[in-house]
Amino acid sequence: MTTYALPKFSLRFYPIWQRNFLVWKKLAVASVLGNIAEPLITLVAFGYGLGRLLPQIDGVPYIQYLASGSICMSIMMASSFEALYSAFSRMHVQKTWDALLNAPLALDDVIFAEMLWAATKAMFSGIAILGVMFMLGIGLHPHTLLVLPLLFLIGITFASLGLVVNALAKGYDFFTYYFTLVQTPMIFMSGVYYPMEQLPPWLQTFSHFLPLSAAVRLARPLILGNWPSTPLFSIFILVVYCVGGFYVATILTRRRLLK
């Protein structure tokens, strides 16, 4: 059929997105508490605990350095988790997608809705983390306003990549590989916890092209009140992963479900 056709976008995604939002609303209190508690604990523990032992990094206290990088990581994790475990449940376990496809919706609508929903849910985390950062006195600059659209871009990028893995998954175990073999190394190569300059030069070159390092290169200066040095290149990297990932996810999901 039209397995390789470009995705068709339409507003029909909205009721699907709305369905996921409605489910989230039922569990929102627990979800929001988790969204706030997790970054608060991590930032305070690492930032103050480890930060005491460390000199300033790039001219800022460690907690600020960490917060401005780890928000990207949190967006990545939240978005990936939703596009993997939750989307897989809806696709494969609960068969919610089958029900959607019996209605006048196309698979493209479902994938688009899931992608936007995963990014939306990641935004809830992102906003909660920004709130925690403000409470700790970090990121109180007008530049931070630009972080919001950036977080959404990071969210849809990792949602798209997650949906690629989702389309290939046989079961939940498969996602462990993605988290431990792809995302965890990426976190350590993307300058979240320490500057990328600590890495060997050949690895730095490679790391430059990772989506998470592009995200950190954009988010960190904005949160610290500066401007990113190569914004267009970093945005380009994210857009390539996002668009490429979404297209591949669409093809693979069509091959999986429309056979």
Add this chain to the structure above:
Amino acid sequence: MSESSILSAANLRKSYRQGDAESLVIDGLSFALRRGECYGLLGPNGAGKTTTLRLCLGLTAPDHGEIILAGHPIPMDARAARVRVGVVPQGDNLDPDFTVAENLLVFGRYFGIKDAESKARIPSLLEFSNLTAKKDARIGELSGGMRRRLTLARALVNDPDLIFMDEPTTGLDPQARHMIWERLKTLLSQGKTIFLTTHFMDEAERLCDRLAVIDHGKMIAEGTPRDLIGQHIEAEVVEVYGENARAWGEVEGRKNSARIEVSGETVFCYTDDSKSLLDVLHTTQGVRYLHRPANLEDLFLKLTGREMRD
């Protein structure tokens, strides 16, 4: 393909790759559903029933052939066609996070139905499916029969012209099955068309105006249940069982019937006139028997064989 058919399929062909082998699942299937009828698709497991439904709904493309659903070519225009269609899938895929009423409301949104419109319609859907008292219950609290009824109600949110039902009563107890049958008859009396797959022959005989028996992706018989039985099979069946049944069947059974079939310890004697058979059985020791008119199950087993399918 007449104007009056709400769904028509011509020369459908569909194969799947399995490693290096190509397996033909649908092999030249043609049929047409008239408005207002219940059309049954019967076949053993793996005969291609579910694939046929998926093809008709545009969820997969045929390798060859033409499908018109509610006036729209499938799969090209499947979305538009599904606006007029309801589907009761084989497995329940209700939303476990929502209540009964929320399931209906949210599903209506997928059809672009406004919430106000759905809310006005939901009470009658709940009443139809006998779930009014359960409207605020979670899906996990419902019995299997209630879930099926809710799935049926959900398939009606868009007031469809045609309802696809894939084994709607599998796994239900007799009470629940009868209730579903009664609801389906109500829908037929309202002028809806039903496309039903089942492997319960009593269900097909009871509900279907016409039916098709398919096997290995091919149509092997089509017609009204009565006509099919009349055309393909003798009018009466005498089932003979007991310790001497097989030995008796080989001699007397064969002599006094048009045709016999042996399955395990039971001999099925098919005949248009059972008098001589019954006279002999009356005086035979060590056998018991059951005399009954031939039914759809006899036809089905004759056409598709008695061996197990997986």
